[in-house]
Amino acid sequence: MALAVLAVLVAGAVLYVRGALPAAVPxxxxxxxxxxxxxALDRVRPSGDLDFAGLQQDRAALEQFVASLASVSPRLRPELFPTQEDGLAYWLNAYNALVLLQLVERHPEGVSSMGFGRFYWGRAxxxxxxxxxxxxxEQRILDEYADPRVHFALFQGTRGGPSLDGAPYQPEFLDAQLNDASRRFMGNPRHVRLAGDTVHLARLFEAHQQDFLxxxxxxRGGNVLQFVWAFLPDTCEERPGCDTRGDLDRACGPRLDRCRVTFMPEDLTLPDAAVPPPR
Incomplete structure (x- = not known):
């Protein structure tokens, strides 16, 4: 009897984490x-940090949007999301809004205070x-779109991860917005940094390397630096201190095979505009 109960509990937990349990549709x-x-995204600063104090005081719009997700989705109402771009824009905005609301509710605690696992599967x-x-x-729905740029568009609630844009993803502009998100990530020295013949990459590249290849x-027989090169800036006028395509070419050769790749630890601090980033 105890084993049977345990089996039911384990099965229920698996269904919960995988998002396979039903919910009422208001x-x-x-x-x-x-x-x-x-x-809500008006609170995003040009740096990618957020005005969490302002969001906490005026969170009604964010809560309204999250509440609206219960009634509509591309899986429930496919006629409202006729194109792949319509569906992907919905899921990206839904994911980022849920991360943002959870951070606002727990401010000033960040993702690391909960543990990454519990933050991402501990609430449905x-x-x-x-x-x-x-x-x-992320793993069951967004993965179906098989677009590696999605990894740079998903807000993870840390300064070391992808940052929020100041506008929602829109189906009619989605391709350009995903390219912008990728360029924003690559142009940040926290994520891509060249030192001699070594390229230091964010751990996101290691976690999703097969998708990029x-x-x-x-x-999959290629080099992840080829993917990085495609989104590096040509100049660093907007992001002083970044590395450019030309820098990568000169250091790593035309085939980008002369460099060693290492993966950097992620800055897990909360991207709070009121708290300066660690030096």
Whole structure:
């Protein structure tokens, strides 16, 4: 009997983490829109840090958007999201808004205070008739789109991870927005830094290396630096101190095979505009 109960509990936990449990679908308060989420993103600074104090005082728009996710999703109402861009924009905005709301609710604690595992699978939200954890959103739903640029668009709640843009993802501009997110990530010395013949990369490149390699013309037999090169800036006028394509060419050769790649630890501090980043 005890084993049977344990088996049921384990199965339930697996279904919970994977986002395979149903959720009630409330009647939508009105047409689905990203406008409330756009209002919350006004608190994003050009640096990528956030005005968390302001968001806490004026969190109604963010909460309104998250509540609206319960009534609509591309899986529940596919007719509202007829293109792949429509669906991907929805899931990216949903994921980032849920991360942001969880951080606002727990401010000033950050992701590391909860432990990364519990932050991403310890809570589930009603989204279009399903109870979805952040883990399920990323690993089960967003993974279906097979676009490696998605990894640079997902806000992780740390200064060392991808930063939020100041606007929601929109289907009509999605390709350009994903390119911008990738360039923003590559142009940050926290994520890509050249030192002699060694290229220091963020751990995100290690965690998702196979996805980046699969996107190359050479496939998985290529070099992850080829993917990095594609999104590095040509100049560092906007981001002083960054590394450029030319820098990578000169250090690593035309085939980008002369350099050694290492992966840097991530800065886990909260991207709070009120708290300066550590030196």
């Amino acid at each position: 009647v939508a308060a009105g047409p689905f829109t990203y406008t409330p989420y756009a209002s 939200w009603p989204v279009g008739g399903e109870r979805l954890t952040l883990w399920a959103l 699969a996107a190359l013309p050479e496939g």
